[in-house]
Amino acid sequence: MAGKQGYHHGNLPQALVDAGLTLARAGGPGAIGLREVSRQAGVSHNAAYRHYADHHELVAAVAARCMDRLGALMRARTEAVTGPPGAQRAWARLNALGRAYVDFARAEPGWFRTAFTGAGVGAGTEGGEGVQLPADHPFRQLNAALDDLVDAGALPHGRREGAEYAAWSSVHGLAALLVDGPLQHLPESEVRRALDTVLAVVTRGL
Structure with a gap:
């Protein structure tokens, strides 16, 4: 029985999300369906419903994992920035976050699109x-990187409030234009120039 095969691997919810990740990587959020995910996980359609009430719940779970992948790349890039603590390193880490964000969007467009589908987190989460x-x-x-700039004396405290929205919107906007918008066919050299320009504008604005 398909259901017995599925439960044999021990963690069906994880297997369903893994299958959803595979589908999303190739086709974005539109490729994630309960029937196809169940088939890939080797379980019956009804078995999937025991863990995810509907399609939206499954997509949200896959979206969270895609966001985790994006966050992991950003973390790795910032941790690779070395040097003594101070303003120079704080700016370099903020820059690395933005570059990692755009690089992920271009390298994994299916996951990038999915990460922002049903990712229902409120903007007030950082405020408790x-x-x-x-x-x-x-x-x-991003918030931590901006706080580091303040701590390093590189960003005046009075400019810190709300800076995360401007910085994120700028970088996300470029990423979206490169992945799905009119900038998706830019030559690589122009993509690099566009990214350099956006990050420079964010830095000057801060």
Whole structure:
């Protein structure tokens, strides 16, 4: 029986999300369907419903995993920035976050699109309201990087409030234009120039 085969691997919810990740990587959020995910996981359609009430719940679970992948790349890139603590390193880490974000979007467009589908987290989460974001969530990493700039004396405290929205919107906008918008066919040299320009404008604005 398909259901017995599925439960044999011991963690059906994980297997369903893994299958959803595979589908999303190739086709984005539109490729994630309960029937196809169940088939790939080797279980019956009804077995999947025991863990995810509907399609939206499954997509949200896959979206969270895609966001985790984005956050992991951003974390790895910032941790690779070395040097003594101070303004120079703080700016370099913020820059690395933005580059990692755009690089992920271009390298994994299916996961990038999915990460922002049903990713229902409120903007007030950092202020103690709403759902608590994971430690490596891009929004939390961005906030931490901006706080580091303040601590290093590179960003005046009076300019810190709300800076995360401007910075994220700028980089996400470029990523979306490169993945799904009119900039998707730019030559690589122009993509690099566009990214350099956006990050420079964010830096000057801060």
